[in-house]
Amino acid sequence: MARETFLSYRSYVWFWLCFFALLAMTVVYLLDDPIGGKNGGTIVGYTYGGIATAGILFLMWYGIRKRAYFSARTTLKGILSAHVWIGIALIFVVPLHSGFSFGINVHTLAYVLMLLTIFSGIWGVAMYQRLPYEIQSQRGGGTLKVLMEQVRSISADINRMAASDGGKGAPKSDAFLRMLQQLDFVYQPSLWRSLRRKNPEPIERRSMADSLSSLPIEEQEDGLKLIGLLNKKRELVGRAQEEARALTWVRIWLYLHLPVSFGLIAALAVHIFSVFFYW
Ligand code: HEM
Ligand code: HEM
Numbered sequence: 001m002a003r004e005t006f007l008s009y010r011s012y013v014w015f016w017l018c019f020f021a022l023l024a025m026t027v028v029y030l031l032d033d034p035i036g037g038k039n040g041g042t043i044v045g046y047t048y049g050g051i052a053t054a055g056i057l058f059l060m061w062y063g064i065r066k067r068a069y070f071s072a073r074t075t076l077k078g079i080l081s082a083h084v085w086i087g088i089a090l091i092f093v094v095p096l097h098s099g100f101s102f103g104i105n106v107h108t109l110a111y112v113l114m115l116l117t118i119f120s121g122i123w124g125v126a127m128y129q130r131l132p133y134e135i136q137s138q139r140g141g142g143t144l145k146v147l148m149e150q151v152r153s154i155s156a157d158i159n160r161m162a163a164s165d166g167g168k169g170a171p172k173s174d175a176f177l178r179m180l181q182q183l184d185f186v187y188q189p190s191l192w193r194s195l196r197r198k199n200p201e202p203i204e205r206r207s208m209a210d211s212l213s214s215l216p217i218e219e220q221e222d223g224l225k226l227i228g229l230l231n232k233k234r235e236l237v238g239r240a241q242e243e244a245r246a247l248t249w250v251r252i253w254l255y256l257h258l259p260v261s262f263g264l265i266a267a268l269a270v271h272i273f274s275v276f277f278y279w
Pocket of ligand 2: 059084088128257
């Protein structure tokens, strides 16, 4: 399947739509010459304030729509392109609305919160773009689960190998079990710990050679197989860690983008209420 990015075709459509809308709004703004100067309280000011509010409500609606009837696979397409470009356009719509006037007040607070939401959104897009496609489309979970199953299955193979006597009637030697103890490890997946934990390295050649040479001749073959399994396990754990790390960042990011957007809605409600009732 082709990799869908924010710069895909549909994304350009939204980009140009927003670009021309902004251009038209700027021309109207420049031509407008209201009594008392340009500000949020003129006809153009009210209109642009209304447009900005409609834009913000549309962006908030994305969260509802996403949960209501979007399958997880369709997220980073179509409607999200609109989300991205309308969001970015709002950076310019609001100054056009307020006549480029800002102050230390709740109106400007709404703008600052909007900027924070937008910049966190841009960060989110940059982050999503770097994630493996599976995480982009499923927001984690899927691949991590499969990888964890593989880690469990390979751990079971390793344990079976340590317990088996290879059909020769004797249990594994102490040297074999020592090698296992030195080179194997238990992996407990944890989303938060994945941020700090380093990926396991492949087994060094030197310790591989040392361990193998300590084994009795008849266990050498099993020893080699064991090293193969252990290395595969390390690789799988490394990949699981990477998925977990990516997933954690997506969560951290959402905990930022979403609350700031609610803060914006609160400040915006106060702004609109105050201009209508106290201005
Ligand atoms: C229906 C929507 C809106 C209405 C009716 C509205 C109304 C107004 C009015 C009447 C003013 C004039 C006050 C002044 O000039 O100082 C104003 C200014 C302002 N508005 Fe809005 N607005 C709306 C949406 C928004 C939105 C969405 C934002 C930003 C997120 C915003 C941010 C501002 C800012 C920063 C100012 C300038 C404050 C200042 O001069 O210190 N407004 N708005
Ligand atoms: C005023 C501006 C914005 C508001 C109010 C807003 C609001 C939201 C909301 C409510 C969600 C849904 C989160 C959820 O429920 O999981 C969301 C998701 C998202 N937003 Fe924004 N957003 C804004 C601007 C932006 C911008 C400018 C970008 C990117 C440049 C962006 C990128 C994203 C991304 C990547 C997602 C998550 C997509 C997904 O997981 O499906 N947002 N935003």
